[in-house]
Amino acid sequence: MSKPLLATLKGERQPKPPIWLMRQAGRYLPEYRALRAEKGGFLALATDPIAAAEVTLQPIRRFGFDGAILFSDILMVPWALGQELSFGAGEGPRLTPALVDRALAGLQAAPERLEPVYRTCERVAGALPAETAFLGFAGSPWTVATYMVAGQGSKDQEATRSYAYRDPGAFAAIVEAIVGLTVEYLAGQVAAGVEAVQLFDSWAGSLSPAQFERWVIAPNAAIVERLRARCPDVVIIGFPKGAGGKLPAYAREIGCDAIGLDETVDPVWADAVLPPGMPVQGNLDPLALMAGGEALEDGVDRVLSAFAERPHVFNLGHGIGQHTPIAHVEALVARVRGA
Numbered sequence: 001m002s003k004p005l006l007a008t009l010k011g012e013r014q015p016k017p018p019i020w021l022m023r024q025a026g027r028y029l030p031e032y033r034a035l036r037a038e039k040g041g042f043l044a045l046a047t048d049p050i051a052a053a054e055v056t057l058q059p060i061r062r063f064g065f066d067g068a069i070l071f072s073d074i075l076m077v078p079w080a081l082g083q084e085l086s087f088g089a090g091e092g093p094r095l096t097p098a099l100v101d102r103a104l105a106g107l108q109a110a111p112e113r114l115e116p117v118y119r120t121c122e123r124v125a126g127a128l129p130a131e132t133a134f135l136g137f138a139g140s141p142w143t144v145a146t147y148m149v150a151g152q153g154s155k156d157q158e159a160t161r162s163y164a165y166r167d168p169g170a171f172a173a174i175v176e177a178i179v180g181l182t183v184e185y186l187a188g189q190v191a192a193g194v195e196a197v198q199l200f201d202s203w204a205g206s207l208s209p210a211q212f213e214r215w216v217i218a219p220n221a222a223i224v225e226r227l228r229a230r231c232p233d234v235v236i237i238g239f240p241k242g243a244g245g246k247l248p249a250y251a252r253e254i255g256c257d258a259i260g261l262d263e264t265v266d267p268v269w270a271d272a273v274l275p276p277g278m279p280v281q282g283n284l285d286p287l288a289l290m291a292g293g294e295a296l297e298d299g300v301d302r303v304l305s306a307f308a309e310r311p312h313v314f315n316l317g318h319g320i321g322q323h324t325p326i327a328h329v330e331a332l333v334a335r336v337r338g339a
Contacts, residue, residue: 005066005133008311009196009235009258009279017304017312018066019336020135021329023319024059025071028326031058042087046072049119056124060132062326063333067133067196067313068124070189072117074139074200077181078148080114082107098151100159104174114185118192125193136194138186140201140240141178141219148174157206164215171215179219183226186234196235198260199223202318204250205242212246220254228255237281241318248273263287263317267306279311284332286316292328300335 005018026032032055039045046052055071075093079085081104083095097106125134147153149160149171164171186197204216224236239260240250251259251274261270261282270280288299303314314336320329 003066003131003133003195005313006195006235008313009237011257011277011279011311013309013311016337017307017314018133019314019333020065020067020069021059021316021320022069024063024065024069025055026320027322028320028324028329029058029062031062042073043085046076047113047116049116049123052116052120053123053127056120057127060128063329065132065333067135068128069135069198070117070121070124070137070194072120072137074137074144074202075147076114076117077138077144077178077185080109080111080185081148081177081181082109083148092153093147095147095151099149099174100151100163104170104177111181111184114188117185118188121189121192121194133196134194135196135198135237136186136189137198137200138182138223140199140204140216141175141182141223142207142215143201143203144178144182145171145174145215146203148178157203161206161211164211175215175219179222179226182223183230186223186227187230190231190234194234196237197227198237198239199256201238201240201243203242204240204246205244209246212243213249216240216243216246217250217253220250220256224255239281251275251278258311258313260315261317265317267303271306271310277310279313280307281313281315283315283317286318286321286324289316289328289332290321290324292325292331296328296331297335300332304336 004014008014008018036045039051052071056068060068075085078095086094146157146160149163236256237258237260238254238256241262243250258279258281263283263285265283284299284303288295
C-alpha cells in the first residue's frame with residue numbers, strides 16, 4: 001500500500017495533503033499523561049522501548065495521522081556523547097557537565113545509551129498501519145550544541161553564541177562530534193525501520209548570517225551527505241526554526257528533500273522563494289490550534305491555499321501545546337482532509 005506522506009516528501013503532490021503534527025505524542029493526550037505517571041519521568045519513559053513505542057502509536061490510534069514520529073528527545077545525542085541528562089519537574093532538561101567550562105575530550109562516550117531508541121523503532125515499525133509512514137529525528141548540531149555548552153536551554157543562547165565567537169576551534173570540535181554521532185544515530189533509526197527523518201534546528205534563528213552559514217548550513221549539509229551515503233532511500237526533512245530570510249539559502253545548500261516551516265514564515269512568501277517543486281511542511285501556528293474556532297479554520301485555509309500547487313505536508317509551525325484541546329485536533333484533521 002502506498003504511503004501518502006512519503007510520496008509527498010519525495011515530490012508527489014496529493015489531492016489532500018498528508019498530515020502529522022510535531023509533538024503529536026505528548027502531554028495533551030490523557031493516555032500519554034497516564035503512562036508517564038506510571039513510568040515516573042521522561043527519561044525512564046523514553047528509554048523503555050515498550051512504553052516509548054506505545055507513546056509513538058497513541059496519536060495514530062486516536063487521530064489516524066499519516067505519519068508517526070518517534071517518541072524520544074534531541075538530547076539523546078549529548079547523553080550518548082557522555083554528558084549526564086536529567087529532566088527536573090518544571091525545570092526542563094539539564095546536561096552535566098556544561099561544556100562552557102569543561103572540555104569535550106573529558107567526556108566518556110556511551111553510545112549504548114542509544115540502543116533503547118533502536119528497539120523502540122523496531123517495535124513501532126512492526127505495529128504501524130500499512131499506510132502510515134514512520135519518521136525518526138535528531139536535533140541539528142547548532143541546537144544540540146547550545147544545550148551541551150550551557151547545560152540547559154536558554155532564551156537567546158548567549159552562552160553558546162559567545163563561546164562560538166571566543167573559541168571557534170573548540171566549538172567546531174563539539175559540532176563535529178555531534179555531526180558524527182547524529183549520522184550514526186539516524187542510520188541506526190533507519191536500520192530499525194524508520195523511513196524518513198527530520199533534523200530539528202529549534203534555535204537556528206538566534207544566529208547572524210555568517211554564523212548561520214557556519215553552524216547551521218554547513219553541519220546540516222554534512223549530515224545529509226553522510227546519511228545519504230549510508231541510507232540512500234531515506235527521506236530527509238530540514239526544519240530550521242526562525243531562519244526567516246535565510247530559509248532559501250538553507251533549502252538550496254543542505255540538500256534535504258523537504259523543508260519544514262515555522263509559524264512565523266509567511267506561506268505565500270515561502271512558496272514564492274523556495275525551489276519550485278520542493279516539498280514543504282507546515283506551518284499552522286500552534287496557538288491557532290489551541291484557540292480553535294475561526295482562528296483555526298482561517299489558519300488552516302491560509303496554509304492550504306498557499307501550497308495548493310506544491311507538494312505539501314500539513315503540520316504545525318512547531319510542537320503542539322500541552323493544553324491543546326483534543327477536539328481542536330480532531331477539527332484540524334477534518335478540515336485538512338475535507339471531511
